[in-house]
Amino acid sequence: MAAGLVISAPASGVGKTTLTLALAHAYRGRGLTVQCFKSGPDYIDPAFHAAATGRASVNLDSWAMNRETIARLVSRGADADLVLAEGSMGLFDGVAARGVTGTGATADIAEMMGWPVLLVLDPSGQAQTAAAIAAGLRDFRAGVRLAGVALNRVASPRHEDLVRRALADAGIAVFGAMPRHAEISLPKRHLGLVQAEEQAEVGDLIAEASRFVTEHVDLDAVLQSACAWSPPSVARALSVTPPGQRIALARDAAFSFVYPHMLEAWHASGAEISTFSPLADEGPDVSADVCWLPGGYPELHAGRLAANTGFRSALRSFARTRPVHGECGGYMVLGEALIDAEGARHEMAGLLGLETSFAKRRMHLGYRLAELAAPMPGHKPGARLRGHEFHYSTIVAQPDTPLALVRDATGAIVAETGSQRDNTTGTFFHLIAEDR
Incomplete structure (x- = not known):
């Protein structure tokens, strides 16, 4: 025991x-x-x-x-x-x-x-x-x-x-x-x-x-x-719907903030996960049916990501036929540009119109409850997703269709709605669980 x-x-x-x-x-x-x-x-x-x-x-x-x-x-x-x-x-x-x-x-x-x-x-x-x-x-x-x-x-x-x-x-x-x-x-x-x-x-x-x-x-x-x-007598596996059967997951020093229980739940639900490194100029596995970019520290590698045309080209090609989703830092990389702390503007993937800046730091921290207005990988419109947001970027532009109505833990509506365009979606919050 x-x-x-x-x-x-x-x-x-x-x-x-x-x-x-x-x-x-x-x-x-x-x-x-x-x-x-x-x-x-x-x-x-x-x-x-x-x-x-x-x-x-x-x-x-x-x-x-x-x-x-x-x-x-x-x-x-x-x-x-x-x-x-x-x-x-x-x-x-x-x-x-x-x-x-x-x-x-x-x-x-x-x-x-x-x-x-x-x-x-x-x-x-x-x-x-x-x-x-x-x-x-x-x-x-x-x-x-x-x-x-x-x-x-x-x-x-x-x-x-x-x-x-x-x-x-x-x-x-x-x-x-x-x-x-x-x-x-x-x-x-x-x-x-x-x-x-x-x-x-x-x-x-x-x-x-x-x-x-x-x-x-x-x-x-x-x-x-x-x-x-003694642990409660329950099934070990979490009941979740994975974003796809075969998931291409960005994974390196710029993309590593993902909750372990989410990856385990995807595996337990029968999904396969293949990883790729945007910093190594790699693109998602072409046999995958969804691509997921977690958060991390892309602002520390913005110049390198902008220079990695192989990664960005492969990601754009993937997104033409299959869904791509990004969380926080991953969301920023899916956007048009990222402005670093020194004010330098770096071109990102351009799958969304989002432009963010670290030149004017402002902390965004707290729980988020999102009601999806459009589908995102693994979740249907109307789903209520719970997550957490923590970053210092500011929004310069967020022109695409809002992905969700997002509230903080007090119920107040926040401006970080996430975005949806064609097959690409993104959120500033990291997903923890769906209300069921």
């Missing part, structure tokens, strides 16, 4: 990812089978989880997914010794209005699965107040149980002692205290963490984090705090 534990914190940037990776690597080194999950719409961390555990990690999202979908996804942990679910933002942070099963908060998953929470606390600039924060989080929601805390970035032994005493007085277990250690900090990029697949040194970083955490955290106590757990 597996044991489950949620790794969360009061806020972002406290060290959840580093601790999750370190624990997963350390327990794997002890011979345990570890299954990781990511709460919320982050599509980068699961790749790091896979590097640490040797097993695919998927997202669990209470705003976008129904309980059956979440149950099917967590069932992959049935054969594991330990499940570690990494949270996003702070423990109770979500959107203002409930989605399918919750607000997207990590606490939703903790309560739904009955997994206790290991809280990562950064007491920088405080001492006893850290205990007050932990106690407040412990008592905020009756269905969420706190297993204990791990202190991160403690300043000195005296600082650690002050915080430990206050937590002991509050009846909160402390599993360890970690001083600052710059060598295990994962590099940052303008959209957050760099992608695991483009970090050659990621294995070394995880190993060093594991060594460091093992030195400062009581791994036995953490393991004992995890709750014995």
